[in-house]
Amino acid sequence: MNREMYRDLTPIVSHKLEGKFRESIESGVVCKLDLSSVAFGASLMVNSTKVEERRLRDMDGFFHDQEAYNGADKQELVYRTYYFNFDGMSCAITEMFPGSIGNEFYLTKGHFHEPPEMSEIYIFLRGHGVSVMQNRSKKKPVLIAPLMQGTVVFSPPFYGHRTVNIGRDVLSWISIFNTKARLNYEPIVKEGFRALIVEKDGRATFTMNTSHI
Ligand SMILES: [Fe+2]
Numbered sequence: 001m002n003r004e005m006y007r008d009l010t011p012i013v014s015h016k017l018e019g020k021f022r023e024s025i026e027s028g029v030v031c032k033l034d035l036s037s038v039a040f041g042a043s044l045m046v047n048s049t050k051v052e053e054r055r056l057r058d059m060d061g062f063f064h065d066q067e068a069y070n071g072a073d074k075q076e077l078v079y080r081t082y083y084f085n086f087d088g089m090s091c092a093i094t095e096m097f098p099g100s101i102g103n104e105f106y107l108t109k110g111h112f113h114e115p116p117e118m119s120e121i122y123i124f125l126r127g128h129g130v131s132v133m134q135n136r137s138k139k140k141p142v143l144i145a146p147l148m149q150g151t152v153v154f155s156p157p158f159y160g161h162r163t164v165n166i167g168r169d170v171l172s173w174i175s176i177f178n179t180k181a182r183l184n185y186e187p188i189v190k191e192g193f194r195a196l197i198v199e200k201d202g203r204a205t206f207t208m209n210t211s212h213i
Pocket of ligand 1: 111112113120161177
């Protein structure tokens with residue numbers, strides 16, 4: 001187990017969440033690149049084929065605390081994604097803003113792929129976050145990976161995935177996936193994610209979602 005992979009996150013996460021990080025690192029879905037000498041040009045974003053924004057108004061039903069969601073400013077921008085389509089493979093750059101609804105950190109809606117065997121690779125550029133990955137089979141443990149600059153995450157076939165910003169700054173990443181992969185939000189709308197990433201005593205931690213079917 002390589003503790004270097006989440007060294008920058010240890011001041012802001014609970015020991016309980018560190019335990020989940022160890023599980024995901026040992027399962028081989030995450031590794032780390034040294035991006036300190038790489039410059040990412042904004043010009044790449046200008047050439048995108050599509051830009052998609054998610055404001056709070058687009059995310060009704062995705063946060064655990066519906067009352068807190070109802071009271072929030074729905075114009076608030078949660079994340080913005082720039083898509084680049086190539087022949088057979090696509091890539092997207094997402095920037096996600098910091099914030100929370102109740103005690104739950106800002107998150108992506110999360111989805112499964114159709115066909116479900118299509119996987120995805122994420123490369124994290126800046127910020128601090130966690131990736132939550134869950135198999136359709138409830139027998140397999142939910143994976144929660146630590147994210148920071150240089151983290152590479154492999155979201156395996158048959159796993160739904162969501163990204164959560166647990167930091168105070170923008171979290172951004174590149175994702176690479178098969179152009180034919182359709183995004184299936186239905187199981188998330190219906191069942192939610194099995195683990196929720198929340199703030200407790202000033203640190204990020206996870207709690208199991210009791211309303212998950
Ligand atoms: Fe995906």
